[in-house]
Amino acid sequence: MKILIINGPNLARLDIRDSTIYGNLSYTDLVALIQAGAKTEGFEIDIRQSNEEAEIIGWLHEAADAHLPVIINPAAFTHYSYAIRDAAELLKAPLIEVHLSNPMAREEFRHTSVISGIAKGTITGFGPGSYLLALRAMRNLLGK
Numbered sequence: 624m625k626i627l628i629i630n631g632p633n634l635a636r637l638d639i640r641d642s643t644i645y646g647n648l649s650y651t652d653l654v655a656l657i658q659a660g661a662k663t664e665g666f667e668i669d670i671r672q673s674n675e676e677a678e679i680i681g682w683l684h685e686a687a688d689a690h691l692p693v694i695i696n697p698a699a700f701t702h703y704s705y706a707i708r709d710a711a712e713l714l715k716a717p718l719i720e721v722h723l724s725n726p727m728a729r730e731e732f733r734h735t736s737v738i739s740g741i742a743k744g745t746i747t748g749f750g751p752g753s754y755l756l757a758l759r760a761m762r763n764l765l766g767k
Contacts, residue, residue, distance in 0.1 A: 624665070626761060627686045628657060628754070629679055630672040631698030653751055660755040664762045676704055683710035692716040692765065694757045701726070701736045708737045717764045719757045722747040 630650075638649040648656070654670055661668040673679050679700065686693050693714060700707050701722070711718055720738045725748030739745045743764055746753045 624765060625667045625669065625691060626661070626758075627682065627691045627693045628668055628670045629682055629693060629695045629697075630670070631679060631696055631700045632674040634696060634698055635672045635674075648751055653754070656751050657754045657758075660758045664758045666758065666762070676700060676706060679707055680710040683707065683713065687713040687715060690715045692718070692761055694719045694721055694754065694761065695738065695742075696721045696723070696754075697738055701738055703737065705737055708741060711738060712741045717743045717761060719743055719760055719764075720745040721753040721757045723750050723753060724748060 634653075635650045637653060650672065657670060658668065671682055673682075679697070683693065685691075687710075691714075693711070693716070695711065695718065697704065697707055697720070701720070718738075718741065720736065720742040722745075726736065736745065744760055746756045746760065749756060
């Protein structure tokens with residue numbers, strides 16, 4: 624089974640972001656960790672990152688058309704992109720929202736997610752482990 628993993632803006636810059644919030648991994652390290660976790664859970668994955676809202680919307684349309692499950696870290700788009708929310712709502716397969724940090728423990732503007740209401744679940748605050756937990760949850764959702 625194939626899963627699409629979408630990462631939003633600034634995630635490719637993890638190595639220069641605040642390590643007290645995002646940890647010490649580079650994006651390359653994060654991708655390698657996710658790939659290893661996917662292999663353990665028996666998934667083939669396609670990991671993509673974009674700083675562009677329209678590109679993420681296009682990827683969600685592709686996933687909807689192909690009936691692919693999606694794990695998404697919409698990053699800052701979490702809080703205001705109704706366009707990404709509407710595209711994600713088109714998915715036929717499960718959607719899991721992930722975040723490295725816990726948005727509820729951060730600035731108040733981060734307390735709102737326009738994605739959570741349409742996701743099967745949201746996993747936040749476990750650093751890179753959030754993705755591993757999402758992979759396990761997806762396996763359970765898909766009955767693997």
